[in-house]
């Protein structure tokens with residue numbers, strides 16, 4: 001290896017064309033998945049206070065957002081419903097209603113755009129339960145694993161029947177990926193993908209999301225008996241290994257930026273498509289920093305998204321997806 005001054009690492013940095021020429025990581029709109037919040041009604045847009053710049057949209061608005069995503073080069077939208085309060089129950093039955101908000105939104109997008117865009121649906125009961133947990137609870141408030149898994153299978157089939165392309169279980173029950181995969185095969189949904197929230201941590205970064213789906217005020221206790229301890233890496237690798245063995249097509253790490261070490265470890269160990277979720281609290285942090293003049297918003301958005309790609313992500317779920325795509329498209 002040559003040494004300074006024969007070697008000057010600044011040489012290739014000295015012009016824009018040269019920096020582009022040696023760039024190792026690329027970020028494009030096609031790497032982004034745009035999470036969208038669905039609400040009831042027609043022609044409704046409800047801004048979410050804790051997520052400045054993000055709104056819930058009624059189904060017609062969701063279709064418009066999906067068309068916008070397609071036009072920007074974003075390949076997938078992810079849907080989350082804000083279920084009306086009166087439909088939230090102990091057991092979250094509304095999740096199984098073929099005509100629920102989620103299914104109506106999926107159908108409307110598929111009717112309008114077909115395979116021009118992918119639709120990812122979240123499997124978990126928190127937008128449907130009166131207690132805000134992702135599953136069924138026993139008398140002591142403990143989230144039951146196997147009983148929940150049975151309901152999640154039915155929820156996944158309900159979403160697949162509506163036309164979902166990617167089923168994304170975000171609940172962290174043991175064994176649910178295998179159960180969902182078996183049911184999809186039996187139901188003839190052989191090409192429906194599963195993107196498993198494999199390493200999902202019990203994080204303080206989910207607050208604004210819970211406002212967005214209306215589960216925040218309802219949640220009793222925390223989710224530490226099913227979501228992972230932020231201290232653990234080996235356990236994340238075990239979760240990923242199991243979900244892949246059970247039939248996941250891709251895996252997700254969540255939250256995003258504070259967990260890029262996990263992304264990298266998963267990518268190196270398993271060599272499968274890895275995604276990360278830049279979650280609501282991360283979005284809010286960037287917006288707050290920009291609003292406080294602590295950084296340039298556009299630069300913060302693009303730099304953080306690029307960091308996911310550098311760490312090994314195939315793609316990123318981000319509330320900044322449309323804005324970032326617009327920036328990239330010039």
Ligand code: PBG
Nearest residue numbers: 124126170205206209279280281
């Ligand atoms: C729940 C779910 C959560 C998110 C996605 N699915 C919140 C939670 O686990 O309480 C968080 C996403 C975000 O914060 O942006 N199944």
